[in-house]
Amino acid sequence: MANQRESMHIDPYERTWILVSILMLIVFFGAITVAGLSFGVRVPDPVARVNPNKLEESITFAEPGLKEVAPKRYEAYIVAQTWTFNPAEITVPAGSIVKFYVTSRDVQHGFKLQNTNVNMQIVPGQVSSLMVKFDEPGEYDFICTEYCGIAHATMYGKVIVTP
Ligand code: CUA
Numbered sequence: 001m002a003n004q005r006e007s008m009h010i011d012p013y014e015r016t017w018i019l020v021s022i023l024m025l026i027v028f029f030g031a032i033t034v035a036g037l038s039f040g041v042r043v044p045d046p047v048a049r050v051n052p053n054k055l056e057e058s059i060t061f062a063e064p065g066l067k068e069v070a071p072k073r074y075e076a077y078i079v080a081q082t083w084t085f086n087p088a089e090i091t092v093p094a095g096s097i098v099k100f101y102v103t104s105r106d107v108q109h110g111f112k113l114q115n116t117n118v119n120m121q122i123v124p125g126q127v128s129s130l131m132v133k134f135d136e137p138g139e140y141d142f143i144c145t146e147y148c149g150i151a152h153a154t155m156y157g158k159v160i161v162t163p
Helices: 002-007 012-038 052-057
Strands: 045-049 065-070 072-081 085-086 087-092 097-103 107-113 119-122 126-134 138-142 156-163
Touching: 052 097, 065 087, 072 107, 085 156, 097 107, 097 119, 119 126, 119 156
Parallel strands: 072 097, 087 156
Antiparallel strands: 045 126, 065 072, 072 085, 097 126, 107 119, 107 138, 138 156
């Protein structure tokens, strides 16, 4: 046994890089933990499934748009389709908390909301959701971030936050 242990010689450089790799993993794990707990960075989760061919029959997406669920609390139901968002514009007062529910009618799209940490993949049949608090009045553009065809670059909308 003692002989085997002696034969496990690790070069000092190799040892250093093994330690650096382990240290990097610890730093990355710490960064993800801090981002998740302190900065509200969340992985968008598929919250529900819908039939993309029958959105008209869906309770939530038959009439997409903004729904007020409590004072300054909203749910925004948005349908992505080639090459528009429906609705392409929503307006809320500053201080509002908006939970976005986005799905696709046809192909895969993206939903990135400027100056927030919302950036979701929108897959037909699946509802992606993230929540945002709009503290500052202004206009927040949202764009499609996944190539979805010839007019992909024209696919955008905005959230207007009024004072
Ligand atoms: Cu929709 Cu790109």
